[in-house]
Amino acid sequence: MTSLRRQIGDFTRLRYRRRKALSGWMTFCLTVSACAAAGGLLGVFGYVVWKAVPHFSVSFFTGLPQPVGEPGGGMLNALLGSLFMVALGTGIGVPWGMAAGVYLSEYGRGRLAVWVRFAADMLSSVPSIVTGLFIYVLIVRPMHRFSGFAGALALSVILIPIVARNTEELLKLVPQHIREAGLALGIPRWRVILSIVLRGSRGGLTTGIILGVARISGETAPLLFTALNNRLLSLKWDQPMASLPVQIYTYAISPFEDWNVQAWVGAFVLVLFVFLLNTVTRWVMK
Amino acid sequence: MTETLLSVQNLNAWFGMHQALKNIQIEFSPQTVTALIGPSGCGKSTFVRCLNRLHEEVPGAYATGKVILQGKNIYESSVDPVLIRRKVGMVFQKPNPFPSLSVFDNVVAGLKLAGIRRKSILMEVAERSLKQAALWEEVKNKLQQPGTSLSGGQQQRLCIARALAVEPPILLMDEPTSALDPISTAKIEELLAELKKTMTVIMVTHNMQQAARISDKTAFFLLGELVEFGQTSTLFTVPKEKKTEQYITGKFG
Numbered sequence: 001m002t003s004l005r006r007q008i009g010d011f012t013r014l015r016y017r018r019r020k021a022l023s024g025w026m027t028f029c030l031t032v033s034a035c036a037a038a039g040g041l042l043g044v045f046g047y048v049v050w051k052a053v054p055h056f057s058v059s060f061f062t063g064l065p066q067p068v069g070e071p072g073g074g075m076l077n078a079l080l081g082s083l084f085m086v087a088l089g090t091g092i093g094v095p096w097g098m099a100a101g102v103y104l105s106e107y108g109r110g111r112l113a114v115w116v117r118f119a120a121d122m123l124s125s126v127p128s129i130v131t132g133l134f135i136y137v138l139i140v141r142p143m144h145r146f147s148g149f150a151g152a153l154a155l156s157v158i159l160i161p162i163v164a165r166n167t168e169e170l171l172k173l174v175p176q177h178i179r180e181a182g183l184a185l186g187i188p189r190w191r192v193i194l195s196i197v198l199r200g201s202r203g204g205l206t207t208g209i210i211l212g213v214a215r216i217s218g219e220t221a222p223l224l225f226t227a228l229n230n231r232l233l234s235l236k237w238d239q240p241m242a243s244l245p246v247q248i249y250t251y252a253i254s255p256f257e258d259w260n261v262q263a264w265v266g267a268f269v270l271v272l273f274v275f276l277l278n279t280v281t282r283w284v285m286k
Numbered sequence: 287m288t289e290t291l292l293s294v295q296n297l298n299a300w301f302g303m304h305q306a307l308k309n310i311q312i313e314f315s316p317q318t319v320t321a322l323i324g325p326s327g328c329g330k331s332t333f334v335r336c337l338n339r340l341h342e343e344v345p346g347a348y349a350t351g352k353v354i355l356q357g358k359n360i361y362e363s364s365v366d367p368v369l370i371r372r373k374v375g376m377v378f379q380k381p382n383p384f385p386s387l388s389v390f391d392n393v394v395a396g397l398k399l400a401g402i403r404r405k406s407i408l409m410e411v412a413e414r415s416l417k418q419a420a421l422w423e424e425v426k427n428k429l430q431q432p433g434t435s436l437s438g439g440q441q442q443r444l445c446i447a448r449a450l451a452v453e454p455p456i457l458l459m460d461e462p463t464s465a466l467d468p469i470s471t472a473k474i475e476e477l478l479a480e481l482k483k484t485m486t487v488i489m490v491t492h493n494m495q496q497a498a499r500i501s502d503k504t505a506f507f508l509l510g511e512l513v514e515f516g517q518t519s520t521l522f523t524v525p526k527e528k529k530t531e532q533y534i535t536g537k538f539g
Contacts (some may be wrong), residue, residue, distance in 0.1 A: 186372030
């Protein structure tokens with residue numbers, strides 16, 4: 001009896017030591033993975049800063065593209081164009097996406113909801129260049145011209161599924177008994193959803209929207225076939241429009257040293273914008 | 287027998303294929319407290335949820351039969367459940383104040399979200415309801431704090447105040463004290479005695495002593511059927527049915 005107990009004791013001690021060792025090793029692996037993930041971000045950010053900061057100047061924000069060979073100039077046209085298209089794309093995509101998300105979470109039952117959810121998932125994994133082609137066929141060809149409007153629409157098509165799925169997931173986190181409490185007070189269902197359910201999740205909803213906006217701010221491919229580009233400052237909705245990502249792309253692949261440098265500065269501004277968008281919202285939401 | 291405020295006739299309720307209530311007949315008089323007792327899963331909660339048409343909010347759930355409130359069947363197809371729920375308030379088992387709304391906004395939610403915006407009216411209603419729910423003294427200086435920042439017992443009284451704010455003639459309570467400590471429970475029981483002067487309370491409880499303490503009438507449910515309904519004093523001392531006696535003496539359930 002005692003010898004059996006001792007054997008069991010030895011066995012559990014051995015197991016314990018093994019468990020401790022394995023736990024230590026696993027924690028180490030997780031830490032390394034986390035550092036590698038964060039390191040990637042730091043690496044990209046650091047490299048962009050290193051390349052861009054020496055050439056950073058006010059004229060980048062105020063000047064327009066200069067002809068090849070003339071130094072200086074800036075990307076005011078691209079900055080404003082991006083701002084215009086991202087704002088319009090957000091204006092179209094956010095209400096649309098949120099409405100779809102509310103449908104999926106609050107009203108969607110049965111086959112239609114399953115289908116809509118599937119479509120939203122598919123849409124968010126469609127390569128963005130295909131989205132650009134889609135808008136090209138739908139808007140650009142009938143209008144016979146590239147336009148800022150088409151660009152904004154392409155961006156909104158990318159934004160809609162992101163916002164829709166995010167809204168759905170967040171609203172599903174609101175417990176059912178909160179909705180019932182609202183209904184039991186004689187508040188109509190649409191009011192319960194708007195003033196209690198959506199309001200209760202506004203923090204998460206805003207964060208989701210910001211992440212979506214940050215994502216479309218950097219999209220290049222869907223703008224190539226839709227907004228094209230514009231060397232001039234133009235904010236006409238039905239004319240080709242410059243954007244930061246496309247301008248960066250154009251300048252980066254060009255053989256001119258001066259343009260390459262400007263592409264780096266553009267990339268820096270874009271990364272900075274996304275970074276600020278993230279941190280400022282986090283700060284405001286608190 | 288006095289006049290009838292709420293009369294239930296042949297009420298059946300289903301969750302999909304499962305029948306949760308079978309042919310319930312019962313009547314409630316004004317200004318009384320009725321306790322609903324019975325083992326878990328016997329249909330008490332489903333029953334109260336049929337009285338404000340909340341039952342049908344569960345996917346696949348439906349009810350048949352008549353529930354006649356002030357002379358009108360609330361299950362008629364022309365009736366809007368939203369209007370019924372303004373007359374039949376409800377307090378849930380778990381305190382469920384609206385997240386991200388202040389104490390004040392929680393209390394007046396029923397009015398504000400129905401379109402009443404006059405600050406003076408809302409303030410008056412909030413104060414009256416919170417006093418009725420015996421919560422005013424504790425929260426009068428933190429009306430703008432989130433409702434979820436209160437303690438569990440306070441949250442439940444907040445939910446009662448919220449239900450009272452729309453002045454329903456009937457108040458349903460689904461085990462309102464089962465998640466609370468004895469002191470909060472005592473406060474809510476005191477409250478009931480006061481509320482009964484102006485309204486009819488129908489309360490589900492698992493606590494037999496509570497039913498005996500606070501109710502005028504008691505209904506015993508078992509397996510979706512109403513086994514016995516009568517004066518609380520009679521039902522607890524000389525029950526007519528064998529099953530009632532077995533349940534209240536703790537032989538099963």
